[in-house]
Amino acid sequence: MRARLFDRRSDSSALTVGVLGVGNIGMVHLQSALAMPDVSVVAAADALSENRDRAERAGVPRTYDDYVDLLESETIDAAIVALPPFLHADAVSHAADxxxxxxxxxxxxRSTEEADEMLAAADRGGIAVGVDHTLRYQTDMRGxxxxxxxxxxxxVPYASMTRLNDSPLGRPPAEDDPPAWPHDPDAAGGGSLFELGIHCFDLLEWIFGDLEVRDAATGHSLDVPVEDAATVLLRSPATETMITLHCGSYQWEELPEVNTRLRLEGITGSISNDQFLPENFYASAARAALENVAKRFTGEEPDVFAPxxxxxxxxxxxxxFCDAIRANERPPIGGADGRRALELAEAAYDCVRTDETETELSEVMP
Known part of the structure; x- marks a missing residue:
């Protein structure tokens, strides 16, 4: 990466930020940035007018219907890319320019090949790339x-991890049509293995070091073009730990419940993430969730952090990420980490395709 990354900020003014995409997760990032000291959100972009309106109500001075226009019109230090995966490469390329x-x-x-192109563009532009792998920041996982x-x-000879939530279809009855891209393998890159497994691969390597994918299987509980269930067998050569990972988007999830389970089976006992949940977590989270419901009836914006x-x-x-940029340092979770999680997902898909091919051959051979 060019030296420019390490000398680009010399003043003490607020880090100026633009948010590209203010849908569900984009609003989480937007409200996070708005709450941060020494960060100034100057603009947001989204193709949907209702999302732009919501960003303006949250306090964003200017909004755009095209993220390219934002990048070309605004003078900002950093951009939060909360767009669908098929737009990530283009957004990073324009940000690098x-x-x-x-x-x-x-x-x-959507693939390691696309990630390589993005990181090459970032290197040419002398920009830093951070990736939102948030499981590393959860207090229970850190515990x-x-x-x-x-x-x-x-x-620890054996560990297991499960991450489940509901698909973009949501809990019935559906009030609105779900977005099309999460069920489009070309747009999303994959199904639950990409949506949920990516986070898990990153977390498990953070704990156990480099992992090997030994086997994998995918399944469909719903009639959708991408898998909504995946099970992966992994091994850590450094610790000789075998790990099973299961992720699926077939189970309803309602805050405050987050359907993520991690359990380590050691020779003297077990460690599980539920041992490290905040004190009175469920009681306080349930109360905050009810308060947010009441806010919707009164027209107030819900508190995205409370539930x-x-x-x-x-x-x-x-x-x-913002602290690293402000200090002219590399982000703690960078592009290489994001690419590595993709590499493990692709290895799992390769195992699935190999197993399917072998099954087909066994069925046709006498």
Whole structure:
């Protein structure tokens, strides 16, 4: 990366930020940035007028219907890329042309090949790339890692992780048509393995080091073009730990409940993430959720942080990125980390395709 990255900010003024995409996760990032000291959100872009209106109500001075127009018209230090995956590469390319650092929602790209092109463009433009892998910032996951590194259960021969939520279809009855892109493999890159597994791959390598994909299987509970269930068998050569990962978008999830489970089976006991949930988490989160429901009836904007500490992890991830940019340092979770998670997902898909081919051959051979 060019030296420009490390000398681009010399003053003490607020970091100026633009938000590209203010849908569901984009609003989380927007409200995070608005709440941060020494960060100034100067503009947001979204193709939908209702999303732009919501951003303006939140306090954004200017909005655009095209993120390219924002990047060309505004003088900003960083852009939060909260667009669908099929737009990530184009947004990063335009940001690189403008000399704007980027914080990209996961998955970084739709493939490692596309990620390589994005990182090459970022290198040419001398910009930093951060990736929103927020599981590392959850207090429960940090508690698991800390306990493991302290050796509380000794050697861990086996670990398991599950991440479930509902698909873009949501809980019936559907009030609005769901977006089309999450069920389009060309637009999203994949199904639940990309939407949910990407986070899990990153977290598991953060705990156990480099992983190998040993086998994988995918399934369909719903009649959609992408998998809504995936199970992956992984191994850590460094720790000799075998890990099963299951992710699926077939189970309804309502805040404050977050359907993520991580369990380490050590030789002297077990460590699980539910041991590290904040005190009185469910009671306080349920109360905050009810308050948000009441706010909707009165026309007030809900507090995106209140229902669960999971959303606070997005704040912490973005804050770390902004601190790194302000200090002319590399983001703590960078483009290489985002690419690595994609590499593991692709290895899992390769296992699925191999198994399917072998099954087909066994069926036709005498």
């Amino acid at each position: 403008a000399g704007v650092d980027v914080f990209v929602e996961k998955p970084l790209a 698991v890692r800390r306990a493991y590194e302290e050796g509380r259960v000794g050697h 669960t500490f999971y959303l606070e992890a997005h704040y912490d991830a973005l804050a770390d």
